[in-house]
Amino acid sequence: MxxxxxxxxxxxxxxxxxxxxxxxxxxxxxxxxxxxxxxxxxxxxxxxxxxxxxxxxxxxxxxxxxxxxxxxxYPERRLIPQTPEDLGRAVWFDEFGDTIVALSGGKVFFNRVVAPRFLKQAGSEETVQQGIAELPRLFDYLEGVVPEPGGFLVGGALSLADIAVASPFVNLSHCAVDVDCAKHPRLGAWLPTILSRPSFAGPIAAEKAMLAA
CATH class of the missing domain: 3.40.30.10 (Glutaredoxin)
Known part of the structure; x- marks a missing residue:
C-alpha cells in the first residue's frame, strides 16, 4: 500500500x-x-x-x-521525459515551481491562511505584500514559455513540469490572488487547462470545502 x-x-x-x-x-x-x-x-x-x-x-x-x-x-504513464533535452527542461520547471513560485506564493499563503488558521498566530501583511510584489516577474516569465491552452510545458504531454509549476498557483488562488488574464493571457488560459484535470480538481475541491468550513 x-x-x-x-x-x-x-x-x-x-x-x-x-x-x-x-x-x-x-x-x-x-x-x-x-x-x-x-x-x-x-x-x-x-x-x-x-x-x-x-x-x-x-x-x-x-x-x-x-x-x-x-x-x-511505475513507468506505465511517464511523468518525467526521457530525452536529455526534455528531461533537463522538466527538472528546471520542477525547480522553478518548488523554489521560486512556491517561495513567493508561500509568503502569501502562510501569512493569510496557515498562520492564522492552523497555528493561531497573526500573519504578517508586510510579508504578504512582499510575496505579491514578487509575482509579476514570475508571471511575465511564464507568459513567455507556457504553451497554448491544451498544450504542455515539455514533450507534448503532461509531465512533472506542468504539475510542479501549476501546484503553487492553487495556494495563491485560495488567497484570492489570481492571474490577471488581461496582463498575462497565455498563463491565464493555460493554468485552468492543467488545474481542471481530475487529478488536480479532486484535491482542490476538497481543499476549498475544508477552508470554507
Missing amino acids: IRVYGATLSPFVRKVVVALAEKGLDYELVPVSLQSRNPDFLSISPFGKMPAFRDGDFALSDSSAIIHYLDAK
Whole structure:
C-alpha cells in the first residue's frame, strides 16, 4: 500500500497526489499537520517536511524525489521525459515551481491562511505584500514559455513540469490572488487547462470545502 503523509494544502503534497492520480495508482493519504508527532512520518521525514511517502518497505521524503521514484517504479504513464533535452527542461520547471513560485506564493499563503488558521498566530501583511510584489516577474516569465491552452510545458504531454509549476498557483488562488488574464493571457488560459484535470480538481475541491468550513 502506498501512503502519502501530509495535507494537500501543501503544494508539495499536492504534487505527489496529482502524480499518483495521473498514474492511476491507489494510495492512502495520512493527514499530518505542521506540528505532527506521528512517529512513522518523522521516521521518514526527520525534519518534519511534507510530504513523506511509503511504498511497502520503501520510504522517502521530498516531492521531487518521490515523483522520480514513482516514474521509475511505475513507468506505465511517464511523468518525467526521457530525452536529455526534455528531461533537463522538466527538472528546471520542477525547480522553478518548488523554489521560486512556491517561495513567493508561500509568503502569501502562510501569512493569510496557515498562520492564522492552523497555528493561531497573526500573519504578517508586510510579508504578504512582499510575496505579491514578487509575482509579476514570475508571471511575465511564464507568459513567455507556457504553451497554448491544451498544450504542455515539455514533450507534448503532461509531465512533472506542468504539475510542479501549476501546484503553487492553487495556494495563491485560495488567497484570492489570481492571474490577471488581461496582463498575462497565455498563463491565464493555460493554468485552468492543467488545474481542471481530475487529478488536480479532486484535491482542490476538497481543499476549498475544508477552508470554507
